Amino acid sequence: MLSPIARTLSSAALLVLFTAGCGGAEPATSDDPSLPLKVVATTTQVADFARNLGGDRVAVHQLLRPNVDPHDYEPSPADMRAIAEADVLVKNGVGLEKWLDDTIRAAGFDSPVVDASRGVPVRGGDGSAEEGSGDPHIWHNPLNVKTMAATIGRAFAAADPGDAAAYQANLAAYDAKLDALDADIARKIGSIPADRRKLVTNHDAFGYYLDRYKLTFVGSIIPSFDTSAELSAKQVADLVAEIRATGTAAIFSEASLPPKTAEAIGREAGVTVVAGEDALYGDSLGPEGSAGATYLQMEEHNTDTIVNALRGTST
Incomplete structure (x- = not known):
């Protein structure tokens, strides 16, 4: 018997395939430099980072809704279609999105997956299966977010070289805000x-x-x-x-x-x-x-x- 998430993935994948084959014009792609880069971001945090880094050069589809536990996520047909058509997918990493690999396969996504945790020092877990990857809540240190933002910015520049300077400028501006946040938190604590x-x-x-x-x-x-x-x-x-x-x-x-x-x-x-x-x-x-x-x-x-x-x- 299929699990609830497997049933959801199967239904959503079939709907994506059906709607893609129902005629009409092919969906626009970001090969046109006048169109924004199509980005799917898994969590609310990495979606926010992506919007800050991309500005008006990206269109971000966010999978997880505000105040929703990431462990409770089930993909909707709209999510599956957005993944199938995305130019870049950004994830938090450190094992937080345990459902993501199955979702990507079901959607037929074959563009770059950006692991925003790359280069972030990860706190260890307790050795259990559920904590085997370490502590995934890396965003609660603004210095880690600076690393995550830099990784996302590099991925956007690689996918859209014509706007690399804009992504770099956005990264510099966001870095300054993160440094100010870090100093403010330290002062208050x-x-x-x-x-x-x-x-x-x-x-x-x-x-x-x-x-x-x-x-x-x-x-x-x-x-x-x-x-x-x-x-x-x-x-x-x-x-x-x-x-x-x-x-x-x-x-x-x-x-x-x-x-x-x-x-x-x-x-x-x-x-x-x-x-x-x-x-x-x-x-x-x-x-x-x-x-x-x-x-x-x-x-x-x-x-x-x-x-x-x-x-x-x-x-």
């Missing part, structure tokens, strides 16, 4: 008393941020990089005990995950749970108009939320 720089989150998504800005990871509600894992009763009790023992001031929920378990643990441990509009953006950017609509906004929001909660100040 530095304002938290050293003994209060402790984080408990919904799942283990902020390791790169913690390492970069010298915070202590106390634990997570979901004990894994993958949001499908669950805490055992003993792990819940151990986490509550650790929160109490370390004097951790708050638990941070995430916008793409339900806060129910975090709230229950917060009540048991007697600490504040940051949720709702103040929830952190972990695996995904937020929708347009939200505090996490872009990568730069997401990291500023996360930082302000963490600083306000751990310093004991209101937003």
